[in-house]
Amino acid sequence: MDEPTKSGDDARRVVSTRRMEAIVAAVIFLCGAVFLYQSYKLGFRWAIEGPQSGFFPFYVSLIICVASASVVFGALRGHMGSDEESFVERGQLKQVLAVLIPAAVYILGIQLIGIYVASAIYISLFMRLMGKYSWMKSVALGVIICVLFFFMFEVWFQVPLYKGYWDVTGWTGY
Numbered sequence: 001m002d003e004p005t006k007s008g009d010d011a012r013r014v015v016s017t018r019r020m021e022a023i024v025a026a027v028i029f030l031c032g033a034v035f036l037y038q039s040y041k042l043g044f045r046w047a048i049e050g051p052q053s054g055f056f057p058f059y060v061s062l063i064i065c066v067a068s069a070s071v072v073f074g075a076l077r078g079h080m081g082s083d084e085e086s087f088v089e090r091g092q093l094k095q096v097l098a099v100l101i102p103a104a105v106y107i108l109g110i111q112l113i114g115i116y117v118a119s120a121i122y123i124s125l126f127m128r129l130m131g132k133y134s135w136m137k138s139v140a141l142g143v144i145i146c147v148l149f150f151f152m153f154e155v156w157f158q159v160p161l162y163k164g165y166w167d168v169t170g171w172t173g174y
Contacts, residue, residue, distance in 0.1 A: 013086035018075050020087040025071035032064035102126065114164030120146040 039061055042054030088096075102122065109118035124142030127133045133141075153159045 012090045013088075014090055014093050015087050017085040017087040018078070022072050022075035025068040025075065029065055029068040029072065032061045032068060036061035036065060098130070110162065110164065112165050114167065115161045116146045116150050117164070119149070 035057060039054035039058035042057075043052030044054040044058035045052055046055065102125070106118055106122040109121065112118075120142040122142075123145055124138045127138035127141060128135055131138075153161050
């Protein structure tokens, strides 16, 4: 079976695998270094009564730092993957960003207007724009799902979920 051909613009490489390995390993190294420092501040030695509270996190963080540093150096020296190998192509990156950017906006929406209203908007827009459903179906299903979740959590389980900074559902009394 033939593979579908990609257009020239969508098939262009955005970043190589080796470069992405180095970037991810560097980020992991930085996280490990932060944990290492915090564990050092807590105390990482073996005391008379046993290990101090930072003992195990310190050594796990040390292992993470050593492993990620070896990946960074291996990637920079060319021992891991080729620089010609594509990590992601432009068309693939567009598809990932089409999901990632709305998800980030949704998270911001939860902070501002709460989980129920933000979820109704997110579900409706995602169904319309990505699923190509009609506006009527999209909005109806988004609202129905969020109303059901509202009753399930707030009324039946009596577990309040975050209403947001602006608390637009404050009129409900929950």
